[in-house]
Amino acid sequence: MDNSHQAYGQLMAWKRDHLMTLFIWLAALMVAGAFLWLLGDLLVHGATHLSWSFLVDAPENAGRAGGIGSIIVSTLLILTVAMLAAVPLGLATAVLLTEFISATSRFGRLIGMSLDVLAGVPSIVFGLFGNVFFSVYLGLGFSILSGGLTLACMALPIFINTAEAGLRAVPDEWRAGAAALGLSRGAALLHILIPAAAPALTAALLLGVGRAMAETAALIFTSGYVDRMPSSLMDSGRALSVHIYDLSMNVAGGDANAYASALILIVLLMIINGIAQSLSEKLLQRRIITA
Amino acid sequence: MSRSRTDQPLISVLAISAVIAAAILLLILLFLLRESWPVLNKVGILRFFTDDGWYPLEARFGLAPMLWATLAVGIGAVLVATPLGLAATLFTRFYAPRWLALPFQRMVALLAGIPSVVFGLWGLTVLVPFIAAFEPPGASLLAGILILTIMILPTIALTADAALAAVPEHYLRGSAALGFSRATTILGVLLPAAKAGITGGILLAAARALGETMAVLMVAGNVVQTPTSLFDPIRTLTANIALEMAYATGDHRASLFVSGLMLMGLVLVLAMSASRLGGGRLHG
Known part of the structure; x- marks a missing residue:
């Protein structure tokens, strides 16, 4: 049994x-x-639709024909605005959180928590906010500036998070050494800590760019649809992701160029994410060696 | 380390930056409230749930069908993506031959990096016609669920992987010493030990699914109705905002901001419980 x-x-x-x-x-x-x-x-x-002229030509016939030259320029401008706003703000916040206040202090926890929550806000809500705050309240209208600033808000949490991890990975002996040499905290930051964390900070920047570049919903009501070559930051400019959306949803016969644009977007994102990943892996290795 | 006086201006600049960074969230809430206030004040929040139908121009603000659609597509995607995502993680950790494990993991990570508009494009041009061949019109709840599944599966797989990596080595050795089979070790020892992290990851994925706009908008058909079958075209709250913001004015526009607030509340509750469980936690 x-x-x-x-x-x-x-x-x-x-x-x-x-x-x-x-x-x-x-x-x-x-x-x-x-x-x-x-x-x-x-x-x-x-x-099949990819060629050099596709990359540089202006879109014609609502994007069915021609290329994506002006779209690429608009995308780069939006990303530049986003990073110019997010990087100084994010770097300062990350430095404060790692070097000057304890992450468990009330102020530190408050900032950390609000950034965590910000990271979870749906992109369409960023779009609503960007529209009412940047476009209407601040009077920037449908412009590359509005779109870029909206994306800066979106990319901020991931940038701060990665930059923070990079700064924390710098061994404490280096800080003690700088203090023993009589360096001010500011000088230690500028000459030792930030250079030491440079790979991680670059990774943070690239991850932020990646997040911003993949975004569509937050841009429709902030930087708009106009597919002409922008002549200033106050012009509306159509980002690559918005171009893909518009071609596939609103333009009959736009699928071929939508796929070509999607391929370009993916290749760019793969390059950006790949570099970011290898940079943070390198940092991890160095941390093991110095530890 | 002591704080010298030379550092004081630097600290002030840093503190101001940090306050600005933290204030963005507050600013978002404030402006969403400000824009939705006119209609909230006039008709009250309850009418958004009890009105029959969404005809904002005739002052009928029923968001319920779209709320149901949002929940249906989100929950459906989580139900399909959870077993698949967990299986993908277990595959790379225990089942894949050595040469395949790393490429497979890289592939899942790559999947996580594909923008939602590209998923939408593929869904619209490949998946929707595919479904339509069996059951027209194709653009449906099912298409939305399938596209969201592919999108949130990497989130579940990657957070589960981190949770499994954190299970102490001696659990595995203990299980081996007891002569447990691979399946018993996984189902009886590893998964229970990593439960909190895995659940956190699933909640995070659910938040992502509910907050997703473009991919669902492009494949789900966008008809305002309470879904009764998998093949019904549906419109989610997010898609509704994206579709109508372009021309909405007055109370109509304000009610879109109300749905934005609702969405934010829904997603934030999920994200907060996820971080409480320890999965996908970013800070401190």
Whole structure:
């Protein structure tokens, strides 16, 4: 009796083990399949329309023909505005949180918590806010400036978070050494800590750019749809992601150019995220060596 | 370390920057409230749930169908993505042959980096016609669920991976010493030990799904109705804002800000409980 029970139990365990293996492999196949399907479509539909003139020409016929020259310029301008606003603010906040106040102090916790919450705000809500605050309240209208500043608010949490981690990874001996040499905290920051954390800070910048570049919903009502070449930051400018949205939803026959633009967007994002990742991996290695 | 007087101006500048960074959240809440106030004051918050239908120009502000649609597409995506995401993590950790584990993990990370508008484009041009071949019109709750599944699956997989990595090594050795099989070790030891982190990741993914705009807008059909089947076209709260902000004025515009507030509340409750559980925590 006991023996047969045991044998039965072993059989069930064996069955369960195999069912589990089967399920995991099936799920992994489905995930890989979906990824390859998506990537394949992007490459096949996107690559056929890709050419140098596509990158530099102005869009024609609502984007069905021509290229994305003015779109790329607008995208770069929006990203530049976003980073010029987010980097100084974010770096100062990260430095304060790591070097001057304890993360567990009431002020430190308050800032940390509000940044965490900010990171979770849906992008369409950023769009609403950007529209009413930058475009209407501050009177910037539908402009590259409005869009860039909205994206700066969005990218701030991820930038601060990564910069903070980078500064914390600098060994404390370096701070003690700087203090022993009689350096002021400001001088130590400028000459030792920030240079030492430079790879992580660059990674933070790139992650922020990546987040901003992938964004669509926050831009529709802030930087707008106009696909002409912008002549100033107060002009409306259409970002690459908005261009993809508009071509696929509102322009019949725009799919081919939408795919080509999507391929460009993905390649740019892959490069940016790849560099950011290798920079933070390098930092981690160095931390292990010095520790 | 002591604070010298030379550092005082620097500290002031840093503190002001930090206050500005923290104040953005407050500013967002303040301006959302300010813009929604006219209509909240006039008709009250309750009417947004009890009015039948969304006809803001006729002062009928029922958001309920879109709220249901938002929840249906979000919960559906979480239900499909959770087993798949967990399986993807377990695959890289325990099941994949060595040569495949790293490429597979890289692939999941890459999937996490694809912008939502690209998912939307692919969903619109590939997935929707595919579904339409079986059950027209194709643009539907199902399409929304499937696209969101692919989008939030990496979030679940990556946070679960971090949670599993944090399980103490001796749990594994203890399980091996007891002669447990691989499945028993995973189901009986590892997953329970990493439960808090995994649940946090799932909540974070749910927040992402509910807050997503573009991908759902592009594939879900955008008909305002309470979904009764997987093949019904639906419109989510986020999509509604994106579609109508362009021309909305007066009370209509104010009611869009009300739905923005609602959305923010929904997402924030999820994000806060996620960070309480320890999954996807960013700061301190």
